[in-house]
Amino acid sequence: MRIGIDLGGTKIEGIVLRNDGEIIHKLRVPTRGEYYEVILDDLAALIQSLQARLKDHLSVGIGTPGCLSTNGEMKNCNAIELNGKRLLEDIEIKLGYEVRIENDANCFALSEACYGAAQNARSVFGVIVGTGCGGGIVIDKKLVTGPNSISGEWGHNCMPANARAMISGDRECYCGRINCIETLLSGRGLSMSYFDATGEQLSAVEIAERAEKGFKPAQACLEIYADQLAHCLATVINMIDPEVIVLGGGLSNIASLYKRVPALLRPHVFNDQVHTRIVPPTFGDASGAIGAACLWEH
Ligand SMILES: [Zn+2]
Known part of the structure; x- marks a missing residue:
């Protein structure tokens, strides 16, 4: 114990x-x-x-x-x-x-790798998409750590150029850089994208609820979000090639992501097939x- x-x-x-x-x-x-x-x-x-x-x-x-x-x-x-x-x-x-x-x-990554959604996988990337975008890498149920204590912190990488083409203008991040992945994939990032497309201010939860109800602008916004997430996760797959990616944080509750993101990944991964599974978390x-x-x- x-x-x-x-x-x-x-x-x-x-x-x-x-x-x-x-x-x-x-x-x-x-x-x-x-x-x-x-x-x-x-x-x-x-x-x-x-x-x-x-x-x-x-x-x-x-x-x-x-x-x-x-x-x-x-x-x-x-x-x-x-x-x-x-x-x-x-x-x-x-x-x-x-x-x-x-x-x-x-x-979060360690909990899912040891006892949760990725417990049968040798290599796991656990990623938070919520207020912020953090992440952790677990190999053989051990956390990968390094001299800078930042392994897995993908949220403040610059978003890939082809994902950047989907936004209307540069986004400033609180870390001082521009166009960090977090400015796009956090809850606030999704809200900004929705505002850019429709002129309406909604929270990430409201956007997801509207998409569920068949509201077209919300569905279109989530489709773009899924594509952006696929672009950004592809860079992780090209680096560490994890067996499983577990999503956590508030936006991991959007069920459609688990269907759309795997379907959108392939063109951005440097391989003809993608075997990495993208799964929801076991633990909230x-x-x-x-x-x-x-x-x-x-
Ligand atoms: Zn940043």
């Missing part, structure tokens, strides 16, 4: 995961995000109360927004007071033992905590 924690912008969720993938305890508290010290105390208290329910001491993994930089400080965390803080060091001091920390998109909200528990092998 292992403990997995999902430290998010609205909640801190902790689970005890059995080696067969069953969750046997679950605790959740709201994230009181204004002060780092409060988050740290809440986090430590939650872990200690999970440990207290068990006979043995368990390994602990924590999934967070952003990631731990090589200088020991957290970076790229949105909506939560962690940036610049030495979270790993501080929580280890509080608990008195070693823990592991990973980015939440990496935890729970993927962060499950993936965090998987940071320690069983």
Whole structure:
């Protein structure tokens, strides 16, 4: 058994995961995000109360927004007071033992590769298409990590030129670059594309609902979105050739993507056939905590 924690912008969720993938305890508290010290105390208290329910001491993994930089400080965390803080060091001091920390998109990929939609695959790309576009690469149920802590972070690659031809003008990204994949494939990106085409401001969820009901402009917009996603995933397939790509995040709920994206991939992949499967996630909200528990092998 292992403990997995999902430290998010609205909640801190902790689970005890059995080696067969069953969750046997679950605790959740709201994230009181204004002060780092409060988050740290809440986090430590939650872990200690999970440990207290068990006979043995368990390994602990924590999934967070952003990631731990090589200088020991957290970076790229949105909506939560962690940036610049030495979270790993501080929580280890509080608990008195070693823990592991990973980015939440990496935890998502790991959860699906170990116990979810991609559990029979050797190579997996887990990709979040939601508020942002993160990703993680898992090979043989192990996360691929590198010296820059950014493996799988495809969202801030520039979108391929042929996908860029489908938008009306350059899109500025908060990271300072233009035309990042995230400016196109995030929920906001889809909304912008719909606005460009129709002059109407709708959320990604509303666009998907209208397409479901047979509303033509929404269907046309989703078809373009599927094509853009196919272009961008093809670059991943050409690089790491994963057996399975699992979609996560809010836009992974759009059922038509699992039919259209595979059909649109082939022309953009440098091969005459594409065997990579694109599948919906098994875990919704729970993927962060499950993936965090998987940071320690069983
Ligand atoms: Zn960017």
